[in-house]
Amino acid sequence: MSEKKKVLIADDDFDILEQLKMQLQAEGFDVVACESQAEAENQLETIKPDIAIFDLMMDDLDSGFVLSYKTKKKYPDVPVIIITAVTNETGLKFDVSTEESKNWLKADVILNKDIRFEQLFKEMNRLLGDN
Amino acid sequence: MQFLKVLVADDEPGMRRGVQKVLKKAHFKFEKLEHEIGFKVLEAADGQQSIDLLQKEAIDLLLLDYKMPGYSGLEILEWIKKEQLDVTTIMITAYASLDVAVSATKNGAFDFLAKPFTPEELRTVVEKATRNLIAQREAKRLAEEKRKIRFQFLSVLSHELKAPIAAVESYLRLMKGRAAGEELKNYDHIIDRSLIRMEGMRKLIFDLLDLTRIESGEKKRELRKIDLVPIARNSIETMNVLANERGIQIHLNAPESLTLTGDQSELEIVLNNLISNAIKYNKENGRVEVTLKKDDQQVTIQVTDTGIGMTPEEQSRLFQEFVRIKNEETRNILGSGLGLSIVKKIAQLYNGTVSVESEKNVGSTFHVYLPLEQKTNENEQN
Numbered sequence: 338m339s340e341k342k343k344v345l346i347a348d349d350d351f352d353i354l355e356q357l358k359m360q361l362q363a364e365g366f367d368v369v370a371c372e373s374q375a376e377a378e379n380q381l382e383t384i385k386p387d388i389a390i391f392d393l394m395m396d397d398l399d400s401g402f403v404l405s406y407k408t409k410k411k412y413p414d415v416p417v418i419i420i421t422a423v424t425n426e427t428g429l430k431f432d433v434s435t436e437e438s439k440n441w442l443k444a445d446v447i448l449n450k451d452i453r454f455e456q457l458f459k460e461m462n463r464l465l466g467d468n
Numbered sequence: 469m470q471f472l473k474v475l476v477a478d479d480e481p482g483m484r485r486g487v488q489k490v491l492k493k494a495h496f497k498f499e500k501l502e503h504e505i506g507f508k509v510l511e512a513a514d515g516q517q518s519i520d521l522l523q524k525e526a527i528d529l530l531l532l533d534y535k536m537p538g539y540s541g542l543e544i545l546e547w548i549k550k551e552q553l554d555v556t557t558i559m560i561t562a563y564a565s566l567d568v569a570v571s572a573t574k575n576g577a578f579d580f581l582a583k584p585f586t587p588e589e590l591r592t593v594v595e596k597a598t599r600n601l602i603a604q605r606e607a608k609r610l611a612e613e614k615r616k617i618r619f620q621f622l623s624v625l626s627h628e629l630k631a632p633i634a635a636v637e638s639y640l641r642l643m644k645g646r647a648a649g650e651e652l653k654n655y656d657h658i659i660d661r662s663l664i665r666m667e668g669m670r671k672l673i674f675d676l677l678d679l680t681r682i683e684s685g686e687k688k689r690e691l692r693k694i695d696l697v698p699i700a701r702n703s704i705e706t707m708n709v710l711a712n713e714r715g716i717q718i719h720l721n722a723p724e725s726l727t728l729t730g731d732q733s734e735l736e737i738v739l740n741n742l743i744s745n746a747i748k749y750n751k752e753n754g755r756v757e758v759t760l761k762k763d764d765q766q767v768t769i770q771v772t773d774t775g776i777g778m779t780p781e782e783q784s785r786l787f788q789e790f791v792r793i794k795n796e797e798t799r800n801i802l803g804s805g806l807g808l809s810i811v812k813k814i815a816q817l818y819n820g821t822v823s824v825e826s827e828k829n830v831g832s833t834f835h836v837y838l839p840l841e842q843k844t845n846e847n848e849q850n
Binding site: 351352353355356359360362363451 | 634635638639642645647648657658661665
């Protein structure tokens, strides 16, 4: 039996964090849940996750991007998924489908809230399969 | 200097020149307006030219001759009304009869000027029309601003109502999918969270009702001499249940009685909100001090807690609608984000003020200052 994969998740909405955690645990992941950008940064100091999922807007409007950047800097091989409601709320679109946007958005996948868990798991499995 | 566009529509060139000369030099200063108002004068020699210019240029003021080749002054007035142009018209005529004045005013002219007129008469009429125009536009702008604020409030509100529904819905789905297995106790924490979110929503709806009542003025304010001390005692008694659960002591420092002019239920709302906040954001076994004071001019309601306190940044956002200071410590505390904005609104109804001093992890003190007397007439109009 293989070791449980470790997921680092960060979302300042406690309910969403809790729900995500339960779903991921149900899927067999080992979950480290953080409520803020600062907390996630601290975790990154001590653990190396297999994959990370960050909410975009937390302490700052771009917390998710910052966390993503820091994760990639320390662990270039760890895939990062950003989840955000920003597109629904503002119409601003981010995507990482082109090489150009990948240069400045250090995330592998950006998903819109409300996330569908099947879609999230599909993306996670795809990214984890790459490794 | 702000320039208004004036169109002089008259078939006599001498008349147009005269108006040009007077209005070029004229500028008015109105109270409430920081800048002066000057005029840029355009001319039209007949009815058709007038209409062309009215269509092309954003004319603010129209000096309109009653008798002109082409369209008559009255026809132009009717056309302006039909087109719903935002232009203030002063009718000029040599035939200053009551009939003409009445029909012109009926058709939307603001004022009347009889030929021949002196420069001073022209200035007076134009000043009056300008004052009216500025006041009207200001009123319109305020109404528009109010509409925008209302819209913003509603969109934030709908978001605040949607969020708990979405949270509870997702929790239920997790349970339905047995995400944590078959044992019900595995779901205790999400059941608790769901209940907290539901209660929060109920609180929001109640606060919203308070707020609507205050804002709409639907509920008649009953302003009378009222003793604040029993209101505070009553509020403390109600809140004691909540305080006892967490070992918090509430103390009242107040004179025997303390009267001011006010509305019983508004003052209840203020005290209930302040005291319940002082309990909610307190630490276990903390203290709440409620102090009521009075001098010749005002009453001070002071509520101090020994709670979690706030950073200066958090304090600066505190009295806005739907602001809830979000951190680890406040997560499980119920709140609609409307309580303090309600307190502030009520204080404003009394021409009073609200302030806060706070230190992170030490506690917060809220002050509400209310003048002793209220101008009853003014308040009834609101």
